[in-house]
Amino acid sequence: MRRKWEQIAGTSLFLAALIATAAFFATVFEARPHEGARGAAGVADRAAMEAALAPEAVQARVRQILDCGSRAPGQKGLDxxxxxxxxxxxxxxxxxxxxxxxFAAALTEGGHGTLRIVEAxxxxxxxxxxxxPNHAQPVVTPEGGAVGELFAVTDASLGAALRFDDKIAVLDLAKPVPGAYGINPAPYAEHGFQAIVYTHADGLDKISTEDLRKMxxxxxxxxxxxxxxxxxxxxxxxxxxxLEAKATWRNVRTRNLxxxxxxxxxxxxxxxxxxxxxASSLIPDRAPGAHAALQTAIQLQLLEGLKAGxxxxxxxxxxxxxxxxxxAQIGLARLLSTVGRSGGAAAEGERIAAEQARNDAARAELAEILVLFDAPAFATREGREASVAAVGSLSSAAARRFAEQFNTIMRRRVFFYAETLLQAEIAFKRDPDDLTTPAYRAFREAKRRYDQLNTLSALQ
Structure with missing residues (x-):
């Protein structure tokens, strides 16, 4: 009898939970009346739209966009x-x-690298x-470039060569790929090649996307x-x-229109x-982006067709x-984050107004700080005492802003100077037993400068 009542109680609790869940979903996901199909326009001007979307009209617009050149972020073609x-x-x-x-993009200094023939x-x-880039690492040649013989990679040449550390591998993808090495750069790097140059005898446009991915x-x-x-x-x-090339990550600014x-x-x-x-490409500096150009061309031609109606x-x-x-589709994500959720216009407006107020306050603080730099001696050794007094005269908000910006700049200087110190240390450790070399003196000076910057940044 007791077991029977336990079963009844359990069933009742389950039904109560089920009813509560159904009520919750009915409240949160309240049904809305179906509006039915509604066209964007009434009587459309079909002739104008057909003319705008004619293949030759779209093709001309695609050509106009492609003529802009490479459209990777940070390049003039995009502008x-x-x-x-x-x-x-x-x-x-x-x-x-x-x-x-x-956002950040990897671009090559000068738009491309250079392959110079020795004694030419x-x-x-x-x-x-x-x-x-390999994940986060862009392509960077060592100081003075990667130097070696331009070595045609084939199964026969790989078998005949005694060493590879004085060679730059050249793969012609119009020919069969060496079976032992393939396209992937890993085996070439493991065997000591200074660099790998991929090409195609019939033109770079003949290199397949799949082969580019393997590189x-x-x-x-x-x-x-x-x-x-x-x-x-x-x-x-x-x-x-x-071979000299230096690709770096840079903050690039583009626009949503x-x-x-x-x-x-x-x-x-x-x-x-x-x-x-x-446009994006597996070769970042060569991004004509025909697919994206077609999308853009169709949009602009739709605009032409809609104008008449x-x-x-x-x-x-x-x-x-x-x-x-x-x-990662950052442009649309940025736009949607600004627009906000449907029905939340009032709350979004308040958020934007508050953000604008914060920006206005920050601009006023920066304007107050910039006035200090009108004095020629500000932030110099000679004007040290006057500079300290000038900073002390700032309002509390501007003083906090000044300290924040100063700390950021000093820490960035420490961060970037660490690379200079590392390179000096590497040069010195090529001959670490001789403490009379210029490399050792350069390392000591770099270490002194790094320690000084580190100390100054920590004092703030």
């Missing part, structure tokens, strides 16, 4: 593409907005383009020098060359047409051209 899009929005009479988007004139130098170091963020070069490098096989075509009389809904207009619009149409598609 040119942004100007074309913004002008198209303005010419169509859209309400135009833009939003800065900043400057005209013999060939451009080379580093491949994408990355699979497991470690190792600095293996890997570049691609035009087929002209094949004419230099057997000659000694110096937004154009709003408003429906006559207002609307309570909008059609959003988003695209990415930048905008009087019949039932919804606002929002055109979005975002940047940072290859960086």
């Amino acid at each position: 040119r593409a942004a100007a074309i899009i913004e002008q198209a929005y303005r010419d169509a009479g859209l309400e135009c907005l833009d939003q800065d988007v900043e 004139d400057a005209a013999a130098a060939l451009p080379v383009w580093p491949l994408q 990355s170091f699979p497991l470690l963020p190792a600095n293996v020098v890997r570049v691609v070069a035009e087929s002209a490098v094949l004419e230099r096989l057997g000659q000694r060359a110096t 937004v154009g709003v075509m408003q429906a006559p009389g207002g609307a309570d809904a909008a059609l959003v047409i988003p695209v990415y207009y930048d 905008r009087a019949a619009l039932r919804r606002d149409v929002v055109f979005v051209a975002a940047a940072g598609g290859g960086a």
Whole structure:
């Protein structure tokens, strides 16, 4: 009997929990009436839209975007593409907005590296383009470059050579890949090659995406020098060359572009047409981005087609051209974080107003600090006492801002100078037993400077 009552009580508790759960879901996920299909426009001008989306019209727009050049973030081609899009929005009479988007990208200093043939004139130098970073490590050649004989890699040459540490591997992907080594750079690095140059006798556009993916170091963020070069490098096989390339991570600033075509009389809904207009590539400095160019071209041609029938619009149409598609879609993420959730306009407005107030306060504090630098002796040895007094005259908020910025700058200097100290130490340890060399003196001076910066940063 007792067991029976326990079963009844357990069943009752289960049913009560089930009913409570159902009530919770019915409250939180309340059903909304179905609006049904609603077109973006009433009577559409089909002829105008068909003309705008004709293959030749889209192709011309694609060509216009591709003619901007490489559109990787931080490159001039991206700025040119942004100007074309913004002008198209303005010419169509859209309400135009833009939003800065900043993120890190790996770019090569000078736009490309250089392969110089030893004992040849400057005209013999060939451009080379580093491949994408190994995880976080971009391609950087040692000081003075990677030096060696341009060595044609084949199964036969690999079997005949006695050493590889004085050679730069050159792989022509128009030919069969050596079976023992393949495309992956790991075995070439393990056997001592100074660098690896990938090319294709019929042009770089013949290298497949799959092969480009294989050119990355699979497991470690190792600095293996890997570049691609035009087929002209094949004419230099057997000659000694110096390869120099330096790719670095940089903070690049791009823009999200937004154009709003408003429906006559207002609307309570909008059609959003988003695209990415930048390009990413496994060769970061060569990113023409035909796929992204096609998306952007279709968006701009849709805009051309809608212009003629905008009087019949039932919804606002929002055109979005975002940047940072290859960086985890940071552009759209940034835009959506600013817009906020549906129905939360009031709360989002309060957040933006509060953020604006904080920015205004920070600008006022920075303006107060910048006045100090008008004095020529400020922050100099000669004006030390006056500088301390000037900083002491700041308002409490500006003084906190000054200390925060000063500490940040000093710590950054310590962080970056650590690389200078490391390089000096490496140079010294090539001959560590001789304490009379210039390398040892340079190391001691670098250590003294590093310790001084470290001490000063810790005093703040």
